[in-house]
Amino acid sequence: MPLGALRPSPLVEQATEHLRAQITGGEWPVGTKLPGETTLAKSLGVGRSTVREALRALAGAGLVQARQGSGVFVIATTPQDDWSVRLRQAAVTDVYEVRMLVEVEAAHLAARRRTDDDITALRAALAERRDAAAKNDAEFVDADIALHAAVIAAAHNPVLTGLFTEFTPVLRQGLIDLVELLDLRAGRPDHGDESHAALVDAIAREDAEAARRTLQGELEQTLARLQSL
Incomplete structure (x- = not known):
């Protein structure tokens, strides 16, 4: 041919x-x-x-x-699936477990490396998350992810940023499904506001251990809910 x-x-x-x-x-x-x-x-x-x-x-x-x-x-006639394909095919709980490993360490690094511009971005993202409480579930989840992306950005590690970017499409749909199936925002449209505010505060105070602990607790709760679906 x-x-x-x-x-x-x-x-x-x-x-x-x-x-x-x-x-x-x-x-x-x-x-x-x-x-x-x-x-x-x-x-x-x-x-x-x-x-x-x-x-x-x-x-x-x-x-x-x-x-x-x-x-x-x-050496082969069938290509291996690339990373993005594997993520799309993976169970959302498996992706979330890896997300925890990435984000918890990123929060720890962010508290040590954050700049004044990072704090401004984090506080703006927190405010947008609060504003999104009055919007639909998809928009709220998008605002939540944007806040977590700001934490990743504050770690100033391009590899962590790249990993989170790859995770986002799978996480987004999984989180929307979680919010809708468990009706998590029925009583509190701003579900999780306290833990997210505490995370931003810990990073601003450069308290790396508090940032790590706060985010790990929040993500573990979400993972447990995902596993219950």
């Missing part, structure tokens, strides 16, 4: 998909050595750097492996 020249953009994504199709379609069985970068670049009508990035993406998917001095070989 000829590869065919690609459209101008996005070249890396197109190159990756073309090469992936060759592998998953059986054109290049396991153990096959792929053509060199120059040959692939000419066949696809792209530069060698584009081919190199595409091969890196295929290696990340577990389809190919570069062997020093030998070239790039097909």
